[in-house]
Amino acid sequence: MHAFAKTLIAACALAAATVHAAFPDRPITIVVPYAPGGAADAVARLLASHMGTKLGTSVIVENRAGASGTIGASYVAKVQADGYTMLYDATPYSINPHLFPKMPYAANALQPLSLVLLAPNVMIVPANSPFKNVGDLIAKAKAQPGKINFASGGSGTVQRLASELFRQQLKLDMVHVPYKSGGPAIADVIGGQVDFMFSTVAASQSLVTGGKLRALAVSSPERSKRLPDVPTVAETVIPGYEVYEWNGMFLPAGTPAAIAGKLQQTLVEVLKEDVVKQRLDELGAKPVGSTPAEFATFLGKEDAKWGEVVRKGDIKQD
Numbered sequence: 100m101h102a103f104a105k106t107l108i109a110a111c112a113l114a115a116a117t118v119h120a121a122f123p124d125r126p127i128t129i130v131v132p133y134a135p136g137g138a139a140d141a142v143a144r145l146l147a148s149h150m151g152t153k154l155g156t157s158v159i160v161e162n163r164a165g166a167s168g169t170i171g172a173s174y175v176a177k178v179q180a181d182g183y184t185m186l187y188d189a190t191p192y193s194i195n196p197h198l199f200p201k202m203p204y205a206a207n208a209l210q211p212l213s214l215v216l217l218a219p220n221v222m223i224v225p226a227n228s229p230f231k232n233v234g235d236l237i238a239k240a241k242a243q244p245g246k247i248n249f250a251s252g253g254s255g256t257v258q259r260l261a262s263e264l265f266r267q268q269l270k271l272d273m274v275h276v277p278y279k280s281g282g283p284a285i286a287d288v289i290g291g292q293v294d295f296m297f298s299t300v301a302a303s304q305s306l307v308t309g310g311k312l313r314a315l316a317v318s319s320p321e322r323s324k325r326l327p328d329v330p331t332v333a334e335t336v337i338p339g340y341e342v343y344e345w346n347g348m349f350l351p352a353g354t355p356a357a358i359a360g361k362l363q364q365t366l367v368e369v370l371k372e373d374v375v376k377q378r379l380d381e382l383g384a385k386p387v388g389s390t391p392a393e394f395a396t397f398l399g400k401e402d403a404k405w406g407e408v409v410r411k412g413d414i415k416q417d
Contacts, residue, residue: 122182122358126157129185129348132171134164138301138382139346142216143187145378149369154361160187167191167255167416169203172349176208180351182358185212189346190257193401197409198255198416211394212348212359213366218384219319220261220297220342221304221326223288223312228295233315233335236295237269244272250288250296252281254414260405261297261318261342263412268337288312299344300325300383318342325383344384345401347394363391 127150131143144160151158163171168191175186186209196202222233230236240247249266251259254277266273276293278284281302287293289311297318304325306312314329320341322331332340348366350359367388369375379386389397408414 122361123154123156125183126159127151127154127183127185128159128161129187130171130175131160131162131187132164132168133162133189135162138218138299138344139187139189142346142379142382142384145375146187146215146366146369149372149375150362150365153365153368166203167195167198167253169195169199172209173203175349175351176204178351180353180355182350182354182362184351185362186349187215187346188349190344190401191255192347193398194255194257194260194405194409196402197406198414208352209349210352210354210359211391211398212350212363213391214387214389214394214397215346215348215366215370216379216384216386217319218299218301218344218346218382219317219323220257220344221300221307221317221323221329222265222295222297222315222332223285223303223307224295224315225288225291226311226313227291228313230295230313230315233330233332236315237271237336240269240271240273245274247271247294248274248276250276250278250284250293252284253277253279254416256281257342257344258284258297259414260408262295263414264342264404264408265297265332265337265340267408267411268340285312297342301381304383323383324380345397346384347398359391 129143129147131140133139147158147160163174168188172186172188175184178184224230249262284296285298288296300323303312307314314326316332316335317323317329318332320333370386370388376386
């Protein structure tokens, strides 16, 4: 190779290494593809604050809501892959490809960075419901097909698919009642207009302890620390039943390995901080902090599970 070419290659490599070593030298944006005020938004802002401190720069949260999270995800999938724009997404990321006829971005346009947290759902019924446990609800559903209804915040939500997975595995005939969001759905469960729903522990715990709702079971394999007296679906009626709300961080595909590694390491360190763990515990969530490969494996399992549930239930986007 010509000496000049060798020198040029070496200079380019040195320049690239210098850029990566200096990262970040300007603010970083975390895009949340959901509206402000929700659980994902709250956690993203918590992480942004602590990551900014560790990285020595401002980390800003930008909400780009709409179309079940696909608008924000599509935006990040198409920006420059330089580490300055990240995506903080949740379970709908794995559900949307099975609901939308055509996704607005390629499946490989985003690369997993780290699984951030796992949060179980809880099956709730009105406080005065005749169902004292999951067995009571199942018995009624089998005795009177089509008479039990369940609420959710929409077709593409975990609330809907947790109930659908429950229904499919027990071969029950039940009716779905969709709402625009989880809040109105919970309100109608409290009022008795709907028989049950799966909701996050964060959204329903105070209503359960306050006597407005009754919790029948949680969706994780182990009991929730926030509702320790409530059994799991797995231990009561469906061995192996497991549903989580999850949150995770992504980057545009092609982000330099050194930059991705620095961001992943920083995120994992933040998730180990006591104040962050305490806040997540208050939300009924368990911090994870994974490698990109571990997160990719997790996403593969989620994709397969929810794809099957959507196909079997012939579920369509609202």
